[in-house]
Each structure stands twice: as structure tokens, then as C-alpha cells.
Amino acid sequence: MSYSATTIESVSAPDLAGTGKEFKSEKGTVEIRITGEEGVKYPHYLPVWDKTTKYEPLKPFDHVDPGSRADSTFTNLLSKDNEQLKVKSITPKFGSEIRGVQLSKLSDAGKDELALLAAQRGVLVFRDQDLIDLTPSEALKYSSYFGRNHIHPTSGAPKGHPEIHLIYRKEDDPIHDTFFKDHISSIAWHSDVTYEQQPPGTTFLAILEGPESGGDTIFADTQEAYERLSPEFRNRLLGLEVLHSGVNQAEVALKQGGIVRRDPVENWHPLIRQHPVTKKKALFVNPQFSRYIKGFKREESDAILQFLYDFLSKSSDLQLRANWEPRTVVVWDNRRAVHSALFDWDTGSRRHALRLTPQAERPSETATA
Numbered sequence: 384m385s386y387s388a389t390t391i392e393s394v395s396a397p398d399l400a401g402t403g404k405e406f407k408s409e410k411g412t413v414e415i416r417i418t419g420e421e422g423v424k425y426p427h428y429l430p431v432w433d434k435t436t437k438y439e440p441l442k443p444f445d446h447v448d449p450g451s452r453a454d455s456t457f458t459n460l461l462s463k464d465n466e467q468l469k470v471k472s473i474t475p476k477f478g479s480e481i482r483g484v485q486l487s488k489l490s491d492a493g494k495d496e497l498a499l500l501a502a503q504r505g506v507l508v509f510r511d512q513d514l515i516d517l518t519p520s521e522a523l524k525y526s527s528y529f530g531r532n533h534i535h536p537t538s539g540a541p542k543g544h545p546e547i548h549l550i551y552r553k554e555d556d557p558i559h560d561t562f563f564k565d566h567i568s569s570i571a572w573h574s575d576v577t578y579e580q581q582p583p584g585t586t587f588l589a590i591l592e593g594p595e596s597g598g599d600t601i602f603a604d605t606q607e608a609y610e611r612l613s614p615e616f617r618n619r620l621l622g623l624e625v626l627h628s629g630v631n632q633a634e635v636a637l638k639q640g641g642i643v644r645r646d647p648v649e650n651w652h653p654l655i656r657q658h659p660v661t662k663k664k665a666l667f668v669n670p671q672f673s674r675y676i677k678g679f680k681r682e683e684s685d686a687i688l689q690f691l692y693d694f695l696s697k698s699s700d701l702q703l704r705a706n707w708e709p710r711t712v713v714v715w716d717n718r719r720a721v722h723s724a725l726f727d728w729d730t731g732s733r734r735h736a737l738r739l740t741p742q743a744e745r746p747s748e749t750a751t752a
Contacts, residue, residue: 403432411435412433412435412436413433415641416429417429417553420553423733428515428591428735429541430539430541431540436644437644437645438545439645441534441581441648443580443745446742446743446744448502448743449495449498449528450495450585450660450661451660453499454492454495455499457496459496460489460496460500465484467482467483468482469483470482474703477602478507479500480507481510482510485513487512497585498529499660501585502658502660502661505606505719505720506602506705506714507713507715509714510710510711512712514589515712515737522547522739525739526740530584530742530743531741532742534546534644536643537641537643539551547737547738548738548739549736549737550737551735552733552735553733554732569723569726569727570696571724572671572721573670573721574605574672574720575717575740576629576740577667577669578627578632578650579629582652582742582743583740583743584716584742584743586716586738586741587712587713587740588600588736589713590709590711591735591736591737593732593733593735595730596706598725599705599707600725601702601703603698603702604701604719604720605665605666605667606658607701608698609664611701617655620687621748623677624654625653625676625677626649626650626673626675627649627674628674629648633646633647649674652746654667654668657750658716659744659750665719667718669692
């Protein structure tokens with residue numbers, strides 16, 4: 384049994400590079416750009432693939448989680464004096480929808496509380512946000528408060544800002560029909576770039592344009608999933624390490640005519656990780672990037688991993704569905720949730736979103752903030 388990133392990459396941005404046109408800048412760099420698109424609301428966030436610039440391997444850095452500094456009563460983020468504030472639980476234990484809070488206007492204390500609340504609730508769906516009106520530089524300055532901004536190895540980015548991960552589906556793109564000729568489902572559960580030595584923590588996804596309905600994102604609660612397992616099974620999983628690999632993602636990007644900004648990496652991470660602030664444990668595996676368990680024969684590893692993947696994917700009582708009203712920003716903690724985009728609309732509508740992906744600490748079974 385083998386797991387690859389082909390499904391998610393088939394419905395995300397990298398394959399668009401193969402349909403773009405190459406341009407040579409005055410500085411001699413070669414870029415792939417999307418052409419022929421009219422009426423794009425945020426043209427400065429259109430993806431560009433720089434084929435010339437290469438990056439060195441990421442270096443380790445010290446990370447202090449902002450949530451460790453937070454006021455647990457959320458007096459800044461969820462002030463009782465805010466008459467516009469509306470908070471609704473999406474499920475009892477996982478996910479909240481919040482109105483009346485403007486993320487871009489938060490003080491540092493409010494950002495600390497945002498990180499803590501994302502860790503506690505897993506997923507936060509903020510409505511009526513102006514975050515998408517920030518320039519790329521302003522958006523990156525905002526997200527850098529939560530950690531070092533990650534540079535994705537293969538995805539398109541705004542020109543000059545490789546730290547912003549863009550999701551783009553062209554208007555009247557035939558990919559819906561071509562994709563479902565070979566697949567029965569677009570679901571591809573994952574946690575973002577877990578192959579990195581220090582994967583993301585508090586993460587932001589903002590919709591720029593989207594269909595009237597469809598294109599939602601589903602999330603599954605890996606913390607509650609861990610709690611559901613029997614004590615004996617949890618004990619057996621503790622101490623195990625899993626290889627996470629970005630090799631296949633890089634190969635797919637090149638096959639589709641895209642780029643690889645730096646050499647792909649692989650890293651071993653604990654199968655069970657502890658959150659540095661909440662101290663809660665969660666499953667830390669996903670079928671897109673996890674490969675096998677150290678010390679197990681492949682069939683043994685496949686059996687355990689497939690059980691965990693099936694558990695997460697089939698347990699609707701661990702999941703939520705975030706729908707993308709205009710100006711929605713979803714903030715989630717990649718350490719305690721997996722997610723998948725849904726490619727379920729065939730109306731020809733454009734879907735355009737940006738992701739800000741601050742890196743966090745190296746996963747550990749006994750994490751410290």
C-alpha cells in the first residue's frame with residue numbers, strides 16, 4: 384500500500400503552472416504567470432511561479448507559542464464590552480464561528496489569545512474580515528507574529544512574496560470534468576507540510592473569491608480522535624515515529640510543469656504529539672505525507688496507519704465543515720487537526736484563496752511552549 388500527494392495536488396494550484404506562460408524579467412529570472420484571466424478581484428494575489436530562484440534548506444529556529452502568553456479569559460479577543468461579538472460552537476468540542484472581531488485590528492495580547500483559542504477549539508471561522516485587503520507585505524507581517532512564515536516548495540505565490548501560499552482555480556476551468564474521469568472523490572486529508580522539521584501551528588486561510596456554494600473545507604479533530612482510542616492502544620502508539628515526506632509532492636509539481644523551490648525533505652515525527660500550550664495529545668499522521676512507522680515492517684505499518692486514516696475519515700462525529708462566505712478567514716491549529724478541500728462545484732466559478740502558514744515547534748510527545 385502506498386500513499387501519495389497526487390490527489391490533493393490535482394485539485395490545488397501547482398498544476399496551473401503547466402497551463403501558464405513563461406516570462407523573462409529584466410533581471411533574467413524566468414517566471415510562469417497565469418494569462419487571459421479577466422475580472423480577477425485581487426490581481427496582486429495571482430500566483431506566479433519563479434523558475435529561477437532556488438532556496439536553501441530551512442534552518443531550525445526557536446519558537447515560542449504566542450498562546451503561552453495568553454489571558455485564558457480572552458478579555459482582549461472576546462471582550463464582554465464588544466456588543467457586536469457573536470460566538471457559536473460549530474460542534475461541542477471542535478470549531479467555533481465568530482462574528483464581530485476584526486483579526487487585522489487585534490493587539491498583541493489579542494493575537495496571543497487567538498493562538499490559544501485556536502489551540503483549544505481547533506478551528507475558528509471568522510466572518511466579515513478585511514484581512515484580504517492587506518497588501519502581501521502587510522499580511523506577512525501580521526502572520527509572522529505567530530511564527531516564521533513558511534515558504535512552500537512548490538505552490539504559486541504573489542510576485543516577490545513566496546511565503547504566501549495561493550490556491551487558485553481558473554474561471555471556466557475544465558479540471559472538474561477531467562479530475563473526476565479518474566477519481567470518485569476529491570477528499571485528501573492532510574495537515575500542511577508535515578514533512579518539514581518544524582511544521583505549522585496557527586494557520587490562516589482567507590477566501591478572495593469563490594463559488595456561491597461549494598469548495599468548502601472539512602476538518603477532523605485529531606485530539607479527540609486520540610482520546611477516543613482505548614488506553615491500551617494509545618500506549619502502544621506512544622513512542623512510535625513516522626516518516627513524513629515531501630518527495631512525492633515535488634515530483635508531482637515537476638510532472639505538472641511547476642517548480643520546486645528547494646530540495647524536498649523527509650523528517651521523522653512522533654505518531655502522537657503533545658501541544659506545547661494545552662498539553663493535550665493528538666494523532667499526528669496523514670495520508671498525504673506520512674509514509675511508514677519506524678521499526679515496523681511495511682505491512683505492519685500500513686495496517687496501523689490505514690486504521691488511523693479510516694478512523695479520521697469515517698468519523699463524522701469528529702469533523703466539521705467550514706463554508707466560505709465572502710470575507711471569511713479560517714484560523715486553525717495544524718497540530719490538532721487535519722483537513723481537506725472539497726472540489727464539488729462545476730459551475731465554472733473561480734476559487735481564489737491565500738494561506739498564511741507560520742511554522743511552529745518541532746513535534747514532540749512532551750512539548751514545551
